[in-house]
Amino acid sequence: MKRFASKIKWSKYTQLLKTKWSKYTQLLKTKWSKYTQLLKTKWSKYAQLLKAKGRKHAQLLVPLLSILLIAVFNLLRDPSFFSVEISKNNLDNPVLTGNLISILNGASELAVISMGMTLVTAACGGQDISVGALGTIAASVFVKILRDGQITAGTIVLAFLACCAAAMVFGAFNGTLVSVFKIQPMIATLVLFTCGRSVAYWINGGATPTIESPLINAVGSFIPGCPVPTPILIVIAVGLLLGALLRFTTLGLYTQTVGINQRAARLNGINPTLIKLASFLVLGLCCAVAGCISASRLGLINHETMLQEIEMDAILAVAIGGNALGGGKFRITGSVLGAYAIQALTITLYAMKVPSTDVKAYKAIVIIIIVVISSPVVKQAISRLWAKVKENSQKKKEVAA
Amino acid sequence: MQDKILLSMRGIGKNFPGVRALHNVDFTLRAGEIHALMGENGAGKSTLIKVLTGVYGKDAGTISIEGKEVFIRSPQDAQKAGISTVYQEITLCPNLTVAENMFIGRDKNVLVGWGKRYRRAGEILRNLNIPARPRQQLGACSLAVQQMVAIARAVDMDCKVLILDEPTSSLDDKEVEMLFTLMRDLRSQGVGIIFVTHFLEQVYAVSDRITVLRNGELVGEYEVENLPQVELVAKMMGKELQGLSDLKQDDNEAAFTGTPVYEVAHLTSTTGIAPFDFSIRKGEVNGFTGLLGSGRSESVRAIFGADRVSGGTVQVEGKKARISNPKQAMKRGIGYLPEDRKADGIIADLSVRENIILALQVMKGFFHPLSQKEQDAFVDEYIRALDIKTASADTPIKSLSGGNQQKVILARWLLTHPKYLILDEPTRGIDVGTKTEIQRLVRRLAKDGMSVTFISSEIEEMLRTCSRLIVMRDRRIVGELRGTKLSQDNVMRTIAGGEQ
Numbered sequence: 001m002k003r004f005a006s007k008i009k010w011s012k013y014t015q016l017l018k019t020k021w022s023k024y025t026q027l028l029k030t031k032w033s034k035y036t037q038l039l040k041t042k043w044s045k046y047a048q049l050l051k052a053k054g055r056k057h058a059q060l061l062v063p064l065l066s067i068l069l070i071a072v073f074n075l076l077r078d079p080s081f082f083s084v085e086i087s088k089n090n091l092d093n094p095v096l097t098g099n100l101i102s103i104l105n106g107a108s109e110l111a112v113i114s115m116g117m118t119l120v121t122a123a124c125g126g127q128d129i130s131v132g133a134l135g136t137i138a139a140s141v142f143v144k145i146l147r148d149g150q151i152t153a154g155t156i157v158l159a160f161l162a163c164c165a166a167a168m169v170f171g172a173f174n175g176t177l178v179s180v181f182k183i184q185p186m187i188a189t190l191v192l193f194t195c196g197r198s199v200a201y202w203i204n205g206g207a208t209p210t211i212e213s214p215l216i217n218a219v220g221s222f223i224p225g226c227p228v229p230t231p232i233l234i235v236i237a238v239g240l241l242l243g244a245l246l247r248f249t250t251l252g253l254y255t256q257t258v259g260i261n262q263r264a265a266r267l268n269g270i271n272p273t274l275i276k277l278a279s280f281l282v283l284g285l286c287c288a289v290a291g292c293i294s295a296s297r298l299g300l301i302n303h304e305t306m307l308q309e310i311e312m313d314a315i316l317a318v319a320i321g322g323n324a325l326g327g328g329k330f331r332i333t334g335s336v337l338g339a340y341a342i343q344a345l346t347i348t349l350y351a352m353k354v355p356s357t358d359v360k361a362y363k364a365i366v367i368i369i370i371v372v373i374s375s376p377v378v379k380q381a382i383s384r385l386w387a388k389v390k391e392n393s394q395k396k397k398e399v400a401a
Numbered sequence: 402m403q404d405k406i407l408l409s410m411r412g413i414g415k416n417f418p419g420v421r422a423l424h425n426v427d428f429t430l431r432a433g434e435i436h437a438l439m440g441e442n443g444a445g446k447s448t449l450i451k452v453l454t455g456v457y458g459k460d461a462g463t464i465s466i467e468g469k470e471v472f473i474r475s476p477q478d479a480q481k482a483g484i485s486t487v488y489q490e491i492t493l494c495p496n497l498t499v500a501e502n503m504f505i506g507r508d509k510n511v512l513v514g515w516g517k518r519y520r521r522a523g524e525i526l527r528n529l530n531i532p533a534r535p536r537q538q539l540g541a542c543s544l545a546v547q548q549m550v551a552i553a554r555a556v557d558m559d560c561k562v563l564i565l566d567e568p569t570s571s572l573d574d575k576e577v578e579m580l581f582t583l584m585r586d587l588r589s590q591g592v593g594i595i596f597v598t599h600f601l602e603q604v605y606a607v608s609d610r611i612t613v614l615r616n617g618e619l620v621g622e623y624e625v626e627n628l629p630q631v632e633l634v635a636k637m638m639g640k641e642l643q644g645l646s647d648l649k650q651d652d653n654e655a656a657f658t659g660t661p662v663y664e665v666a667h668l669t670s671t672t673g674i675a676p677f678d679f680s681i682r683k684g685e686v687n688g689f690t691g692l693l694g695s696g697r698s699e700s701v702r703a704i705f706g707a708d709r710v711s712g713g714t715v716q717v718e719g720k721k722a723r724i725s726n727p728k729q730a731m732k733r734g735i736g737y738l739p740e741d742r743k744a745d746g747i748i749a750d751l752s753v754r755e756n757i758i759l760a761l762q763v764m765k766g767f768f769h770p771l772s773q774k775e776q777d778a779f780v781d782e783y784i785r786a787l788d789i790k791t792a793s794a795d796t797p798i799k800s801l802s803g804g805n806q807q808k809v810i811l812a813r814w815l816l817t818h819p820k821y822l823i824l825d826e827p828t829r830g831i832d833v834g835t836k837t838e839i840q841r842l843v844r845r846l847a848k849d850g851m852s853v854t855f856i857s858s859e860i861e862e863m864l865r866t867c868s869r870l871i872v873m874r875d876r877r878i879v880g881e882l883r884g885t886k887l888s889q890d891n892v893m894r895t896i897a898g899g900e901q
């Protein structure tokens with residue numbers, strides 16, 4: 001009897017426990033699901049934000065990856081590649097040396113020209129192949145004025161302004177052919193590409209006119225007391241100026257609009273002719289700066305070899321930078337990164353003691369890889385693969401459920 | 402002779418991605434007849450012609466010539482089957498002689514000497530009464546004669562079916578008459594002619610039968626005598642004449658008083674529209690109507706300065722103004738939503754935000770970019786006000802649906818607060834819900850004092866939204882309807898050239 005009573009009690013307790021237990025678990029479950037829900041929504045918000053940010057900067061992925069690839073390769077090959085030292089040059093100035101510095105320094109002309117090339121590409125859907133010739137003409141004007149008088153800070157500024165003016169005139173010539181006469185940019189600029197170096201020769205009349213002065217050294221290599229090579233500073237200055245131009249005017253929006261849909265641009269009150277012309281004027285100025293850097297760096301001009309084939313490298317920099325060569329949306333940062341990637345590749349090859357006659361062949365191989373990877377076909381294949389992986393994991397989840 | 406069936410197309414179907422261009426279309430051509438193929442733009446006329454000539458492959462149906470089924474996979478196949486086409490633009494070489502043009506590219510005659518060819522060409526030209534000499538350079542002939550040479554070339558290639566695609570659009574009246582004589586000659590020789598045109602009078606001048614297409618489907622085949630012009634227009638538009646006359650809207654007589662916001666006299670542009678007078682008052686909604694290609698889009702483009710304006714005087718709010726490009730029009734407070742959204746409206750790769758602020762930004766000027774904050778405020782406001790469905794303001798406009806793209810373009814112009822807004826086909830290709838939304842929006846804007854010109858291919862829509870309709874035909878204004886005269890019947894009668 002007693003036993004029976006305890007049994008009843010026992011069952012009562014277990015019942016109570018069970019109900020209590022289930023209540024607690026219920027509570028816990030609801031709380032848990034609430035928390036997870038909260039976490040999920042927060043997470044999805046962050047993910048969305050990240051995705052949006054990522055999409056905005058997705059264009060920079062290819063140039064950054066190329067640079068990363070070259071960097072990793074060098075890290076594996078020889079970590080001392082990255083060493084940067086301060087040493088004294090022959091004028092007894094402290095200067096930065098090392099492969100990184102020579103990449104940044106050596107790419108200066110290319111970086112400046114790629115900036116302008118990006119604008120022309122975006123507005124006109126075509127490329128200017130006369131930039132090397134145009135830069136040489138500008139540099140010839142620069143050298144001509146400096147050789148005609150004494151080299152002082154004043155005359156250098158004057159010579160620079162004159163060379164900018166000359167470059168803008170020739171830029172306007174290219175721009176007029178493209179925007180007013182609607183000639184394909186590559187064909188229009190073929191004119192100056194063909195005759196530009198002869199024009200440059202006529203301006204000075206000599207084979208390799210030289211300019212020598214400590215002031216020119218300061219422009220082309222180092223300002224006494226400043227360890228950073230001057231061309232790097234000039235690139236930063238040009239970048240800031242262009243950045244300001246895009247930030248404080250509507251040039252960026254107009255250029256992209258004209259590049260994407262010229263007819264719609266006109267119907268919204270934008271003058272496509274003017275915008276295309278403007279892009280060529282900016283490119284002309286960029287060429288003038290590049291020409292002055294190059295002439296000051298060497299202290300002389302060789303009309304035949306100065307800025308040789310830079311047009312092709314500049315187009316390549318624009319392409320690696322993820323800009324559509326058919327015009328439209330653009331990121332100048334991408335092109336500049338592209339320019340540095342190209343120079344990094346060259347310097348790496350030299351550091352590997354590849355003979356200078358073979359450098360171009362190796363360069364071509366790497367360029368093929370970069371261009372194929374960033375081609376729409378490969379991009380689509382990758383995104384398809386990605387979708388498949390996602391789908392498979394989804395299926396697995398469902399099966400598990 | 403007319404009863405012998407030459408060409409028979411049965412159940413032709415053709416799909417393009419997302420569009421059903423042709424569905425179950427029958428077409429019959431008899432030997433020795435001139436058969437007009439009619440329909441508005443987008444009705445499927447040119448698709449049908451292209452299927453017949455092998456430019457497109459068909460998805461369904463059969464084609465047979467003289468009772469035998471043929472398979473046409475390329476333009477060459479079509480030529481072998483005896484089908485020749487003469488297009489609107491002359492596709493011959495103007496720098497060669499007439500005879501050379503008649504014989505080039507025909508491998509059959511490779512071994513025949515040129516002397517013989519010139520004699521043969523002379524014979525053909527004489528037989529067809531074409532006023533051209535074989536040794537004359539083709540470019541020296543008038544356009545009409547060039548067209549006739551193209552036809553002669555086709556005839557000499559043993560063509561049984563001759564397709565004339567808009568052959569008269571660049572000819573004057575006398576030349577058209579010459580061409581018609583030639584067409585009648587060929588008819589009597591047993592050639593079957595398919596005549597595609599949008600000039601109604603010409604159809605009645607020369608054709609025996611008419612086949613009407615609408616929205617990719619066959620409306621019917623008619624004998625010319627049994628189909629009055631008004632009914633043809635009704636068939637092309639898909640409206641019945643009776644019973645639809647009651648769609649009148651509340652009269653808005655107030656709209657016809659007061660000074661015009663915009664007024665123009667003898668305006669014309671280089672697109673070839675006849676000089677026209679036009680004015681619009683504050684708070685008025687009016688519209689240009691007419692068949693596609695009647696010049697209604699060209700008229701509003703001239704008002705906005707989108708085409709090269711070649712004459713006329715413009716007055717904005719009573720003051721003389723010069724509007725020769727879109728920017729000047731925008732500065733005078735005119736906005737223009739273009740007919741072709743894809744080609745003229747959207748900047749496909751740019752974001753919704755950039756597409757909305759574009760016009761306002763241009764008006765503010767090159768050196769005054771809108772700050773991110775201002776942009777956000779404007780864009781958010783209009784995305785909400787017009788209920789634009791987009792993932793975010795930074796989504797590229799090309800990934801939006803057609804209706805939402807159109808709303809973005811509308812937002813672009815509303816943001817500039819225009820006094821006079823021109824909407825050319827704002828509702829084309831968008832869903833019904835958005836359509837009514839846009840119509841309501843137009844009425845509301847007018848109530849708030851904006852003047853609106855509204856163009857649509859759908860007459861009901863025009864009748865519902867406009868208080869005055871300007872009717873156009875063949876690039877000139879042929880009538881104006883308002884008040885109690887606003888009815889579908891009247892519009893169609895005016896288009897067809899009857900009384901108002």
